Amino acid sequence: MAINDEGEIRELLGQKRRIAVVGASPNPARASNGVLAFLVAQGHDVIAVNPGHAGTTIHGAPVVATLADVEPPAEIVDIFRNSEDAGSAVDEAIVHGAKAVWMQLGVINDAAAKRADVAGLTAVMDRCPKIEIPRLGLLR
Numbered sequence: 001m002a003i004n005d006e007g008e009i010r011e012l013l014g015q016k017r018r019i020a021v022v023g024a025s026p027n028p029a030r031a032s033n034g035v036l037a038f039l040v041a042q043g044h045d046v047i048a049v050n051p052g053h054a055g056t057t058i059h060g061a062p063v064v065a066t067l068a069d070v071e072p073p074a075e076i077v078d079i080f081r082n083s084e085d086a087g088s089a090v091d092e093a094i095v096h097g098a099k100a101v102w103m104q105l106g107v108i109n110d111a112a113a114k115r116a117d118v119a120g121l122t123a124v125m126d127r128c129p130k131i132e133i134p135r136l137g138l139l140r
Helices: 006-014 031-041 083-096 110-118 129-135
Strands: 018-022 045-049 061-064 076-079 100-103 122-124
Touching (some): 006 122, 031 045, 083 110, 100 110
C-alpha cells in the first residue's frame, strides 16, 4: 500500500462504502457538512462522529459521539480535524478496524499516515472525496 495511491483511491470510492465522518458539523457553512451531504447523495452509508451532536442526524446520517460508537465498523474514516489532531483519529481508526483513513484537504500528518499504512489501512491525505469522485468519473 502507498499513501495517496490513485488506484487505491479509485477502488475506495468506486464502491458503496460505510463511511464515518469524524468532525462532521451540522453547520451548512462548514466543509464537513457539504462533504457528508455529498457522500449520502452518492449512496454511501454515512455515520457522523461529533460528541456535541450525538443522538441527532445530519443530512439523514446518524450522529454518534465517538468512532468506537460506530457499529458495525466503518470501512473508511474521513477525518475533518487539524493536521496535529488527525493523528489520534487515525489511531482510533486503526483500533476501530477501518480499511482506510482519509484526511481532508489541508490535513497532512505523515507519521499518522505511515502508522495507518503499516497497520494495513489505505491512507489518503490532503484530498477530498467530493472532489475525487467526480474527477475519477465515479459519480452515481
